[in-house]
Amino acid sequence: MKTLHDTGVLFGRLMRHILRSPDTIITVAITPIAIMLLFVFVLGGAIETEGSYVNYLVPGILLIAIASGIAYTALRLFADVKNGLFERFQSMPIKRTSLLWAHVLTSLVSNAVSMVLIILVALAIGFRPSAGVLAWLAVAGILVLFTLALTWLAVIAGLTARSAEGSSAFSYPLVFLPFISSAFVPTTTMPAAVRLFAENQPVTSIVNTLRSLLGSQPVGSDIAIALAWCVAITVVAYLCAMRAYRRLG
Amino acid sequence: MTDAVIQVTDLQKSFTGKKGARTAVLKGVYFEVRRGEIFALLGSNGAGKTTTVRILSTVLKADGGSAQVCGYDVARQADKVRERISLTGQFAAVDGMLTGRENLLLIARLRGVADPANLADGLLERFGLAGAAHRRADTYSGGMTRRLDIAMSLVGSPTVLFLDEPTTGLDPEARLAVWQTARELADGGTTILLTTQYLEEAEQLAQRIAILHDGRIIANGTLGELEELLPPAKEEYVIRRPTLEEVFLAIINAQQGGVAGQGGTVWQGGAAEQGGTTRQSDAIRQDATARQDGATMQSSATRQNSAYPDRRAVL
Ligand SMILES: Nc1ncnc2c1ncn2[C@@H]1O[C@H](COP(=O)(O)OP(=O)(O)OP(=O)(O)O)[C@@H](O)[C@H]1O
Numbered sequence: 001m002k003t004l005h006d007t008g009v010l011f012g013r014l015m016r017h018i019l020r021s022p023d024t025i026i027t028v029a030i031t032p033i034a035i036m037l038l039f040v041f042v043l044g045g046a047i048e049t050e051g052s053y054v055n056y057l058v059p060g061i062l063l064i065a066i067a068s069g070i071a072y073t074a075l076r077l078f079a080d081v082k083n084g085l086f087e088r089f090q091s092m093p094i095k096r097t098s099l100l101w102a103h104v105l106t107s108l109v110s111n112a113v114s115m116v117l118i119i120l121v122a123l124a125i126g127f128r129p130s131a132g133v134l135a136w137l138a139v140a141g142i143l144v145l146f147t148l149a150l151t152w153l154a155v156i157a158g159l160t161a162r163s164a165e166g167s168s169a170f171s172y173p174l175v176f177l178p179f180i181s182s183a184f185v186p187t188t189t190m191p192a193a194v195r196l197f198a199e200n201q202p203v204t205s206i207v208n209t210l211r212s213l214l215g216s217q218p219v220g221s222d223i224a225i226a227l228a229w230c231v232a233i234t235v236v237a238y239l240c241a242m243r244a245y246r247r248l249g
Numbered sequence: 250m251t252d253a254v255i256q257v258t259d260l261q262k263s264f265t266g267k268k269g270a271r272t273a274v275l276k277g278v279y280f281e282v283r284r285g286e287i288f289a290l291l292g293s294n295g296a297g298k299t300t301t302v303r304i305l306s307t308v309l310k311a312d313g314g315s316a317q318v319c320g321y322d323v324a325r326q327a328d329k330v331r332e333r334i335s336l337t338g339q340f341a342a343v344d345g346m347l348t349g350r351e352n353l354l355l356i357a358r359l360r361g362v363a364d365p366a367n368l369a370d371g372l373l374e375r376f377g378l379a380g381a382a383h384r385r386a387d388t389y390s391g392g393m394t395r396r397l398d399i400a401m402s403l404v405g406s407p408t409v410l411f412l413d414e415p416t417t418g419l420d421p422e423a424r425l426a427v428w429q430t431a432r433e434l435a436d437g438g439t440t441i442l443l444t445t446q447y448l449e450e451a452e453q454l455a456q457r458i459a460i461l462h463d464g465r466i467i468a469n470g471t472l473g474e475l476e477e478l479l480p481p482a483k484e485e486y487v488i489r490r491p492t493l494e495e496v497f498l499a500i501i502n503a504q505q506g507g508v509a510g511q512g513g514t515v516w517q518g519g520a521a522e523q524g525g526t527t528r529q530s531d532a533i534r535q536d537a538t539a540r541q542d543g544a545t546m547q548s549s550a551t552r553q554n555s556a557y558p559d560r561r562a563v564l
């Protein structure tokens with residue numbers, strides 16, 4: 001109970017941060033939206049996919065947004081550690097896990113807001129998902145799991161970084177991953193070596209699953225692989241984050 | 250059962266440096282703080298004051314030895330200790346994105362205080378922050394930030410308060426205000442462990458003073474007891490006119506933060522007080538200005554080289 005209460009209070013504090021600097025959410029949403037517009041209206045004409053290209057593109061854009069959104073989680077955590085607030089909290093009778101969970105919850109909520117913004121823009125430019133309620137719930141669930149996995153990575157970065165830049169730099173390669181996946185172009189068009197990588201990295205299975213769910217197609221074995229990736233990354237990152245957390249003291 | 254509220258026995262701590270070498274910071278520290286007293290831990294930069302305070306406030310684990318606060322072991326019964334203490338770290342730990350009032354409310358809610366709003370308003374009033382209550386804390390001046398920081402530490406009326414260099418970087422007026430608060434708290438029964446680089450501060454506030462040097466407590470007692478430890482040569486020092494070289498060194502020292510000479514300067518100040526009255530006040534005033542400069546420079550210097558997360562990352 002105490003844990004829930006403390007997490008709630010600390011979560012409220014971080015949400016206030018976000019409300020007071022809404023630019024963090026907007027910045028997170030704007031780059032993926034720009035990439036989406038670029039691909040749909042400029043480059044997409046040259047890319048052959050089944051069905052409309054916006055429908056093809058949206059899942060990858062969402063993942064890019066999450067990958068860049070969690071950089072702010074790392075940054076917020078780093079700031080807390082750096083300016084001594086974390087130390088103050090650690091000397092108080094607060095459940096220790098609450099400190100991290102508050103940041104994790106904040107990450108989930110702020111990324112969810114970015115997702116909604118992006119989906120609204122996508123709808124405006126012709127995104128037409130045929131998914132039913134259940135499929136949408138599944139989409140939301142997978143997005144949450146993916147956010148959770150990357151957020152725990154961000155926690156490691158936030159706790160161990162030496163500088164603010166360093167704390168968010170880890171997200172650059174993550175933002176890049178969707179480009180070497182099935183997110184923008186079908187992997188069949190890629191050279192063998194790249195294709196091998198693209199087809200076996202987490203983003204491809206997640207993108208394919210989301211795309212199938214949104215288009216009311218059968219998800220096949222992709223969903224199992226996608227879930228396995230998300231859970232595996234979450235577990236490993238969580239354990240490493242907890243270790244980094246204990247090392248602080 | 251003694252009336253020791255803080256009991257530190259053979260405390261040891263070393264840190265791993267950049268090249269993997271271990272540096273011992275605390276090499277067996279012993280001291281006791283009694284109920285309701287102000288105890289000053291005096292030491293120069295890097296002596297290990299902050300390290301000691303962080304261990305006692307359960308933020309950092311010691312490598313060896315033991316420490317009890319209110320009868321509870323800081324390592325094994327950290328939760329019990331945390332319910333009874335409050336930490337005001339070396340650098341103010343306030344949330345700049347929140348207003349002063351919100352900062353206090355935050356801590357009050359986390360501590361489960363019965364009427365957070367009432368408590369927050371009372372503290373804002375008491376610390377002269379009522380007018381700035383609804384301004385974001387990152388717009389506060391250094392002195393206001395420190396006051397808010399200390400106010401946050403008083404939420405929940407802790408039995409033991411750790412004040413790590415509470416007046417470094419403050420102007421004389423703000424310093425006096427902090428001293429006043431510390432005295433009031435001690436009068437109200439709060440036990441205070443204060444760290445400082447300045448003998449004057451220890452002298453003003455503390456019933457007992459311990460000097461931390463090279464990882465050990467090299468002196469511990471009341472001011473009177475400590476003064477007896479001073480070499481008799483001190484009288485000579487006052488009477489002898491300073492040479493030009495000494496004046497020069499003193500000025501340079503003051504400008505550079507006086508880190509190395511700090512201990513020396515302070516003790517001389519103490520000795521000077523036994524001289525004539527005029528000289529005494531001059532000496533103190535001079536000393537105070539020198540310290541003022543020193544303090545400002547030191548705090549910015551420490552800020553740079555003690556980016557704690559950096560160090561933590563090496564751990
Ligand atoms: N987390 C850490 N990692 C590595 N070294 C550390 C760490 N914390 C402290 N140190 C080192 O331990 C020594 C003592 O530091 P500490 O901060 O306790 O000194 P201090 O007496 O508080 O000094 P100051 O007056 O400058 O605040 C310093 O040499 C410092 O560099």
Ligand SMILES: [Mg+2]
Nearest residue numbers: 298299300339
């Ligand atoms: Mg210190």
